[in-house]
Amino acid sequence: MMGSAPQQASAVGGGPPDSPGSPDSSGATSGALPGAYLAVSGVGFHYEDSAILEDINLSVGRGEFVALVGPSGCGKSTLLNLISGVLAPGAGQIKVVNTAKNLKNQDRSERASRLGHVSYMQQKDLxxxxxxxxxxxxxxxxxxxxxxxxxxxxxxxxxxxxxxxxxxxxxxxxxxxxxxxxxxxxxxxxxxNPVLLLDEPFGALDAITRSGLQQWLLNVLDRSEKAILLVTHDVEEAILLADRVLIMAPAPGRIVAEVVITLDSGTARNLEASTTPEFVEMKKRILGILRRQGPEGQTQ
Amino acid sequence: MTSFWRASAAGRAGVAGWLPAVATALVLLIAWEVIVRAFEVQRWLLPAPTVILGELIDSFGLLARHAGTTLVEIVFGFAVSVFIGISLASGIVWSRAVERSVYPIIIASQTVPIFTLAPLLIIWVGTDIMSKVIVVVLFTFFPIVISLVTGLRSVDREMIDMFRTLGASPSQTFRKLMVPTALPNFFAGMKVAAVVSVIGAVIGEWVGASAGLGWLMKLSGPQFQTARVFAAIVVLSVLAMGLFAAVVILEKWALRNYPATASQLTGTGES
Structure with missing residues (x-):
């Protein structure tokens, strides 16, 4: 899972093709990232008169683990409901690679065709x-x-x-x-399914159980070829698990920055890593970006 | 309602749980016997419990025959009610149009005193078993429909969405999520229906029949065979309790894997 992502210094709001402001962010999905398992381009969502999400662009490649952090109510869970097909976007496109060739419901809408083909785990075990x-x-x-x-x-x-x-x-x-x-x-x-969505998977658990499960998740998903998108408000969890962290701002929900996690792979991905200087530095940077989004932007 | 029954069943283990009720009933019966003997109350006015017991033994064959007739009406009517109840509840939950057109009528139907419909049914379908079955249905389908609609509607939106993300069709969601969720409510309604089904059969027989415990009571009253009326009442109570127990046994089997308390039913992983 920590395979192909560039392990270099983080770029905030800069180069990556799916960050806002980049030249091709509003273009066709194929332009986002060739071979991406999951590609979201220009997606917006309204509920009644209020905009929940605006111009969301992101892509997750094979074997990549991307985390989405942001304050409560910034539309993170809505975005996952859109990707899974539970909700239909008001604007934009969502593409999920389909390994199953013989889809029974070719004639159904694009949204409905994703139902059953995106793995989705939520905070409640249900x-x-x-x-x-x-x-x-x-x-x-x-x-x-x-x-x-x-x-x-x-x-x-x-x-x-x-x-x-x-x-x-x-x-x-x-x-x-x-x-x-x-x-x-x-x-x-x-x-x-090729794509796995995780919505605050350990959010309802106590701290000790949570950190145990984070370590466990690292182990069971290691060498996984899935494209994984994790939604969390826990910055440490995001740094520990993900290759890239996307930062969201509220009202309307949008992606404001991207931080590539550059922890030394191999030994670094365990719970002890969270005390190393580079981890703390990474956490400071992400929290700093979150704070700049206004008073509600403060988490942790 | 369901959790009450199940919790109380768990709380009072086995036979010991019934002892207070049995003791109270015994005390009342003894008091009855003593009063009847002490004041020399006439047998046709109020027979002593021992006299009623004697009648039960002496007329066992007669009572059993008529109980058989009543039981057939009840079981037939109950089965029809379950079928109608499941169909109506499914329709109401499935389609907004069915709900709007049928639900108010179902509720309004319960404001008509069913007792007054029985003579009409005798006129329309005659005095054979069908008129009694229909009265039983009129009494029993309502609690079944209402409890089932409530149960089917108690499904979490999140659960339905989870089924959708796993690719479930609407009919799969109905069968594998909504029906199992509604089962405890369904059995709560079945228990109410089991008890009132006996009332329905007796009313049907009262208005027009040639057999059954209701008919026997109606015949015995004017002949001042008061002990026989009481004996028939006893048999009817036993029938009702038996039906109730049968539903409870069925419920225990059907819900054998369900958690004992409601909080465990919806618990979301507090460790």
């Missing part, structure tokens, strides 16, 4: 209380009509790497919050 962990995990495959034998194999294989093998037969209410989030990620990942 597990079905009457289903076991295994039955919850397989929901996405079940809805697609994947056969029982294949489903079983895939659930067991992923559950093992997720540390969930022992609780496959348990009911969700018997699990801790951290374990429930693992099940929610299992459910999101099993359909094997």
């Amino acid at each position: 597990l079905l209380p009457w289903r076991t962990v295994s039955e919850n995990g397989r929901l996405g495959l079940e809805l697609r009509g994947v056969g029982a034998a294949e489903t079983d194999t895939r659930v067991k294989r992923l559950a093992e790497s997720f540390g969930l093998s022992d609780v496959l037969g348990s009911m969700p209410w018997q699990l801790s919050g951290g374990m429930r989030q693992r099940v929610a990620l299992l459910r999101a990942l099993l359909p094997d």
Whole structure:
């Protein structure tokens, strides 16, 4: 996941093709980044008379982990709902690479065609209380009509790497919050979509559980070829997990800056990294940009 | 309502939970017996519990035969109600047009005293089993529809969106999310329906029948066979309790994997 992103000093609002103000930011999606798994160009969204999102441009490449930080209410979650297809954008285009060639619903709208093809994990685990962990995990495959034998194999294989093998037969209410989030990620990942959206995945957890799960997430997504977009208001979480951090400002929600994370890859990506000088420096810079967006712009 | 029943069932474990109610009933029965004997109350006016028990034993065959007739009406009517209830509730939740055209009429229908409809039903469909079945349906479909509509509507918007992001079709969302979510409410309505179904059958028989416990009571009253009327009441209560218990057993089986309390049902991962 820390593969192809340029590991160099950060560029704020400058060169990257999808940052605001760059010459080709409002152009065709193909112009954003060739081969991007996820490309969002010129997307706007209104609710009644107020603009929620304005001219959002971003792209996430294969194996890339991008974080989106910003104050509450800046439209981060709305953006993920647009990408997943739950909501339809008022303007702009969203393109998701489709590995599944035989899409059943070619005639459906562009938005509807993304439903079921973008993995989406939210802050709430949204597990079905009457289903076991295994039955919850397989929901996405079940809805697609994947056969029982294949489903079983895939659930067991992923559950093992997720540390969930022992609780496959348990009911969700018997699990801790951290374990429930693992099940929610299992459910999101099993359909094997190229794009994974994470909306404050650990936001409802206590600090110790959260940092444990961040480390765990780094491990299970390591060498993943997915394009991952994480929404968080936790700047440390963003720096720790992502290759690039996009910073949003509210009213209307827009991307104001991009910071490329230049932590020394390899050893750096663990929880101890957050105490190193370069990590602290990175955090200061991002918080500084957030503060400049006005009083509501302060997080943490 | 559901959580109340389930919580109370969990709180009072097994037979011990029923002891206070049984003891209270016994005390009342003994007081009744003592008063009837002490004041030498006439048998046709108020028979003692032991006399009613004697009647139950002596007329067991007769009572069982008529109870059978009543039970068939109840079970038939209940089954029709469940079918109608599920269809109406699904339609109401599925389509705004159905909701607007049907829901107000369903509610208005419950303001008509059903007892007054029974004579009309006798005129229209005769005194055979159908008139009784229809009265049972009129009594029982309402709690089933209302509870089911409430249950189907209690589904979280976020849950529906989660199903959509997994690529679920509307019918998959209905079957795999909305129906299971509504099940506890559905059984709450079924329990109410089970109890009132007995009332419906007796009213139907009262107005026009040639068999059944309601008919037997109507016949025995004017002949001052008061003990037989009481015996029929006892049998009707047992029928109602039996139906209630059957629904509870069905509920326990259907909800065997559900968490015991409502907070666990919607819990969102506090560790």
